[in-house]
Structure formats: C-alpha cells, structure tokens
Amino acid sequence: MPTITHYLALSLILFTIGLAGVLIRRNIIIVLMSLELIFNSVNISLAAFSYFLQSINGVVFVIFSITVAAAEVAIGLALLVTVYRTRRAVNVDELNEMKG
Amino acid sequence: MNLASLNINIYSLLPLLMVVGLALFVLVLDFFIPRGGKRALGYVSALGLVCILPFVPMFIETVPSYAGFVIADTYSAFFNVVFLVSSAFAIFISIDYLRRLGSESGEYYYIMLFATAGMMIMASANDLIGLYVGLELMSMSFYILVALRPGKGAEGALKYFVLGAMSSGILLYGISFAYGFSGTTNVNEMAAIVYRLPDNNTYLYLALALIGAGFAFKIAAFPFHVWSPDAYEGAPTPVTALLSVGSKAAAFAVFLRVFAVALPAFHGQWSDMLWVISAATMIFGSVVAIPQKNIIRMLAYSSIAHAGVILMGIVVNSSAGASAVLYYSLVYAFMNVGAFTVAALASRGDGGEQLTDLRGLASRRPWLAFFMALFMVSLAGIPPTAGFMAKFFVLASAVHAGYYWLAVIAVISTAIALFFYARVIFYMYMRDYEGAELPERSLFTCVTYGVVLILTAVGTLALGVYPSAILDIAVRAVGPLFTI
Numbered sequence: 001m002p003t004i005t006h007y008l009a010l011s012l013i014l015f016t017i018g019l020a021g022v023l024i025r026r027n028i029i030i031v032l033m034s035l036e037l038i039f040n041s042v043n044i045s046l047a048a049f050s051y052f053l054q055s056i057n058g059v060v061f062v063i064f065s066i067t068v069a070a071a072e073v074a075i076g077l078a079l080l081v082t083v084y085r086t087r088r089a090v091n092v093d094e095l096n097e098m099k100g
Numbered sequence: 101m102n103l104a105s106l107n108i109n110i111y112s113l114l115p116l117l118m119v120v121g122l123a124l125f126v127l128v129l130d131f132f133i134p135r136g137g138k139r140a141l142g143y144v145s146a147l148g149l150v151c152i153l154p155f156v157p158m159f160i161e162t163v164p165s166y167a168g169f170v171i172a173d174t175y176s177a178f179f180n181v182v183f184l185v186s187s188a189f190a191i192f193i194s195i196d197y198l199r200r201l202g203s204e205s206g207e208y209y210y211i212m213l214f215a216t217a218g219m220m221i222m223a224s225a226n227d228l229i230g231l232y233v234g235l236e237l238m239s240m241s242f243y244i245l246v247a248l249r250p251g252k253g254a255e256g257a258l259k260y261f262v263l264g265a266m267s268s269g270i271l272l273y274g275i276s277f278a279y280g281f282s283g284t285t286n287v288n289e290m291a292a293i294v295y296r297l298p299d300n301n302t303y304l305y306l307a308l309a310l311i312g313a314g315f316a317f318k319i320a321a322f323p324f325h326v327w328s329p330d331a332y333e334g335a336p337t338p339v340t341a342l343l344s345v346g347s348k349a350a351a352f353a354v355f356l357r358v359f360a361v362a363l364p365a366f367h368g369q370w371s372d373m374l375w376v377i378s379a380a381t382m383i384f385g386s387v388v389a390i391p392q393k394n395i396i397r398m399l400a401y402s403s404i405a406h407a408g409v410i411l412m413g414i415v416v417n418s419s420a421g422a423s424a425v426l427y428y429s430l431v432y433a434f435m436n437v438g439a440f441t442v443a444a445l446a447s448r449g450d451g452g453e454q455l456t457d458l459r460g461l462a463s464r465r466p467w468l469a470f471f472m473a474l475f476m477v478s479l480a481g482i483p484p485t486a487g488f489m490a491k492f493f494v495l496a497s498a499v500h501a502g503y504y505w506l507a508v509i510a511v512i513s514t515a516i517a518l519f520f521y522a523r524v525i526f527y528m529y530m531r532d533y534e535g536a537e538l539p540e541r542s543l544f545t546c547v548t549y550g551v552v553l554i555l556t557a558v559g560t561l562a563l564g565v566y567p568s569a570i571l572d573i574a575v576r577a578v579g580p581l582f583t584i
Binding site: 015018019022028031035038039041042045046049053055057058060061064065068071072075076079080082083086087092095097098 | 228229232233236240243244247251252254255256257258259261262265266268269270272273275276277279280283284285329330333334
C-alpha cells in the first residue's frame with residue numbers, strides 16, 4: 001500500500017529532473033519538455049495531498065494547473081518557432097544578442 | 101453547502117469583468133478594422149480603462165465572495181487603481197510607439213488588457229488557485245507582448261518564458277506543500293489552521309522557501325533577476341513600462357496577501373529569508389546599474405533595486421510597512437512610466453535606447469530633458485519628489501520595527517544609485533549635442549506623449565509634496581490584513 005511519502009518522493013524526483021533539465025540542457029525543446037515535467041510533478045503532489053487529506057481543492061487545482069500548463073507550452077513553442085525563423089538556432093547558448 | 105453560503109456577488113468582480121469585457125470588445129473590433137487603422141483600438145483600450153477607473157472604488161466588499169475565492173476589499177481596489185493607471189499610460193504611449201516601429205497590430209492592445217485583467221485577478225484573489233490562474237494569465241500575456249518587438253523581442257521573450265515558466269513551477273510546488281500542511285487553499289482558512297501547527301513542520305519550510313522563490317522571480321529580486329534585463333530590453337518600451345510597474349505591483353500584492361494574511365504565524369521564519377533577499381537585491385541592483393550603457397537596461401537594474409526596497413515593507417510585516425508598500429507601488433507607477441516614456445521618445449533610430457542618445461538633450465528638447473530629470477530625481481529619492489516620500493515611509497517602518505541594519509543597507513544602496521541617476525541628468529545638461537538631429541515629431545505625437553508626461557510628472561510631484569491623502573487611504577486599505 002503506497003503512502004503519501006511514496007507519492008511525494010516520486011514528485012520530488014520528477015521535479016528535480018525537470019529543474020535540472022531546465023538549468024543544464026542547452027536545447028530549447030528539451031528545456032520545454034523539462035518544464036512540462038516540473039508541472040506534472042506538482043500535479044502528482046497536489047493529487048496525492050488531495051487524496052490523503054480527503055479534500056477536493058487539490059484535484060480542482062490539478063485541473064486548473066493542467067489547463068494552464070497546456071497554454072504555457074503552446075506559447076513556448078510559438079516563441080521557439082519565432083526565434084528559429086529569425087536566428088536559425090534552437091540552442092540557449094546562441095541566444096546572446098543582449099548582454100550586460 | 102448551499103448556494104447562499106457561497107456568497108455569489110457579481111459586484112465584487114465588476115471592475116475585473118469590465119476589463120475582460122473591454123478586452124473581448126477590442127478583440128472583436130480588431131476583425132472589422134483595416135490594417136492601417138489599428139491605432140483606433142489603442143484609443144478604445146486606453147479610454148476604456150480610464151472609464152473603468154471610477155468604478156473601482158465604488159464596489160468594495162470586505163467579505164470574501166464566491167466561496168472565498170474573491171475578495172474585493174480596499175486593498176485590492178488600491179492595487180487595481182495602480183494597474184489601471186499604469187496600463188492606460190502604457191497603452192496611450194504604445195499608439196505612437198508602434199506606429200514608429202511599423203508593427204501596429206490589434207492583438208497588442210487586447211493582450212495588454214488581458215495582462216491587466218490578470219493583475220486584477222491576482223490583487224483580488226483570496227485563494228491560491230485564483231492567485232495562480234491570475235498570475236499565469238498576466239505572465240503569459242507578457243511573454244507574448246515582449247515578443248512583439250521585431251528583431252530582439254523574440255529572444256528576450258524566450259528567455260523570459262523559460263525562466264518565468266520555471267518560476268511558476270517552483271511557486272506551484274510551494275503552493276502544493278502549503279496545501280499539504282494546511283489542507284486548504286483558502287488564504288483565510290489557512291491563517292486559522294497554521295496557528296495550531298508546530299513550528300518544525302517540513303512541509304511548511306518547503307512551502308515558505310518555494311513560494312518565496314516563486315514570488316521573488318516575479319518581482320525580479322536577486323538572485324532570481326536574470327530574466328529581467330533581457331526581457332526589458334527586448335520588449336517594446338511601453339510593454340517594459342507596464343512590465344516593470346504593473347507586474348511588479350501585482351506580485352507585491354500577492355506576496356503581501358500570502359505572507360501577511362495566510363502565514364503571519366511564521367513571520368520569524370520567512371522574514372529572515374526575505375531580509376537576505378531584500379538586502380542583496382538593493383545592493384546588487386544599484387551596483388550593476390552603474391556600468392550599463394543602454395538606458396532600458398539601466399532602468400531594469402534600477403527597478404531591481406527598487407524591488408529590494410519595497411520588499412523591506414513586507415519583511416517588517418506591520419501596518420506601516422504594508423501601507424508603505426502600497427504607497428511605493430503607486431509612486432513607482434508614476435515615476436517609472438514617466439522615465440520609460442522619455443526613453444521611448446528620445447531614442448534615435450532602431451539601434452536601441454543608448455544612454456549616449458541623451459547627450460545634450462536639454463539644448464534640443466528642453467521640456468523632455470526637464471521631465472527626465474524630474475523622474476530621475478524621484479527614482480533616486482530626492483525631496484520634494486514622491487520617490488523620497490515612498491522611500492522615507494518604507495525606511496521609517498523598518499526602523500520602527502527594529503530592522504536597523506536593513507535600513508542602513510537601503511540608505512547605502514540609495515547613495516550608490518544616486519550615481520547612475522545623476523549621470524543621466526549630467527548627460528542631458530552638461531554634454532554637447534552631437535550626431536544626427538532628432539526627427540521632427542508630429543503634433544499628434546507631441547500631444548499623446550505630452551499628456552502622459554504631464555500626468556506622470558504631476559503625480560510624481562503631488563504625491564511627494566502632499567503624501568498624506570494617499571497614505572491615509574493606503575493605511576486604511578491594509579487595515580483588514582493585520583486584524584487577526
């Protein structure tokens with residue numbers, strides 16, 4: 001029987017992988033995937049709390065969070081396409097027009 | 101739970117619904133207006149916001165409505181006024197700015213309005229779900245708006261997007277732990293529950309650290325500021341003005357609501373964390389602004405330093421500190437929008453807004469130089485401008501609460517900041533004009549910018565000379581936050 005600790009550990013592992021992916025990976029598509037991982041790890045944690053606390057708010061929050069994450073990744077891909085059209089680059093390192 | 105206990109009250113949401121309605125109206129209108137006449141949408145948006153402004157103080161409900169999701173108290177009304185004023189200014193200067201940039205479009209205006217609606221949701225959210233949705237509506241609108249400048253806009257927007265989305269994820273993770281230890285997402289219920297919890301709750305520490313980090317991203321506090329100079333430089337200048345004023349004020353509104361209303365029981369824990377962030381942000385912003393050559397980047401770092409000062413008011417966690425935060429937000433809206441307006445107007449060509457563009461401005465455009473000097477003096481915090489009074493109230497609340505070292509750091513950072521603000525004035529008045537002549541502006545341009553500059557200048561001076569009226573309102577607005 002899994003307890004809340006198991007779910008939270010899973011959520012923490014996914015969150016850490018996602019955060020590391022955003023900070024370390026240079027390809028923006030991988031970065032976008034890592035962002036999705038962060039949001040989904042939080043969904044697991046919210047749903048687990050909701051189930052073990054016997055409270056509906058967490059599940060409602062998950063629905064909102066999934067919707068927002070979908071909109072967010074749509075904007076992210078749109079921006080990526082715009083950047084690729086002008087710069088022909090998908091790497092974070094190549095986005096260095098502005099400095100200081 | 102019956103329907104009456106939900107307390108459904110349409111009036112508590114009316115100003116917000118008006119802004120959303122205006123945005124949808126502009127969206128539909130966009131289909132009927134030919135490509136050359138998009139500036140009409142700008143007038144509709146700006147005048148619409150001005151018309152909505154008087155309705156904000158009319159609908160104040162101190163009781164949370166919609167099952168505790170929304171609270172339309174004087175606190176949220178104060179912030180709504182800040183958002184509407186700064187957004188109306190920003191849209192008004194956009195009309196001519198976009199025409200010069202050659203990228204007039206309808207979506208610019210209604211996304212600007214949706215961003216304003218997002219800020220208003222944040223200010224009146226009484227539940228972490230509503231807070232998060234408002235924050236995302238605002239952030240996503242800004243991701244798009246930053247990208248709307250041809251050229252470097254997309255790069256700035258992508259950097260802003262990656263870090264902004266990551267910070268939203270961190271904030272959401274913190275909110276999940278706050279929900280985990282309290283069992284509720286409602287701010288008031290959380291406040292009632294956390295008093296009974298032991299101090300050494302692991303979830304609590306995680307929640308405080310992660311929510312604090314998430315909000316610190318949104319106000320661009322050190323070390324979470326990395327996105328802001330690039331996003332500010334890449335964005336169209338009117339968007340930068342709204343981004344630095346509106347989004348920051350909205351983030352402070354929720355910062356204060358979550359930490360002062362929901363988690364005052366753990367002031368000892370979170371004030372230490374915010375103390376360090378505040379001190380580091382003030383010093384970092386002031387020092388790094390000095391070598392900047394681009395005026396927008398300089399204002400971005402100055403904005404980081406100001407966020408550090410405003411954060412002091414939250415660290416203090418008293419009525420005086422919170423009302424100083426509100427007062428500072430309003431003052432900052434006037435002086436910073438004004439400074440960005442001059443920056444937008446004084447730039448030559450499309451090579452960005454270089455500090456050297458301002459050389460000898462006083463000999464060619466004396467009024468423009470005068471307004472810029474006024475805003476710089478106010479941003480630096482020199483009397484009799486509003487910037488001085490705002491800083492004074494924050495510092496007074498910190499000293500009163502015994503945060504002497506934080507106040508000392510704030511004074512030192514203000515002294516450092518004086519250098520780069522004074523340099524702008526020096527460039528405008530002491531250097532000779534060189535390079536190409538400034539292009540002649542049409543009467544239309546002069547009128548639109550003139551109205552914004554005069555109103556922001558009047559606000560900057562009036563709030564500095566006669567601060568008590570607005571400060572009284574701010575003190576009364578934060579009253580309900582500190583009653584428990």
